[in-house]
Amino acid sequence: MSIEKMNAALAQIQALQKASGNQAGASIGESLTPEGVDFKTILKNAINDVSSAQNNAQAKVQAFSTGDSSMSLEEVMVSLQKANISFQGMMAVRNRLVDAYKEVTNLQV
Known part of the structure; x- marks a missing residue:
């Protein structure tokens, strides 16, 4: 895995954090x-x-679900989607890290 790919993965993490409202x-x-x-x-x-x-x-x-009148269905759905997207991003980064580890372990010295 090259430095460019690692930088791209880091940029994706930052974009996901910004999209979920966190201060990346x-x-x-x-x-x-x-x-x-x-x-x-x-x-x-x-x-x-x-x-x-x-x-x-x-x-x-x-x-x-307990009937809180201050909580709208739209707010709940948006929150669930943000959590889902951030989890999918984390899994994509994990998969790339595992692939990079496999590639490094397969290198012949």
């Missing part, structure tokens, strides 16, 4: 080290963002 710049900026970008921190933040989106969507579903 803040979480990415916090993970900068003197040597460059701390991949572990970026990955951890992305997973936490997906988890919080899913928890938020589940809380809205629960509130709507």
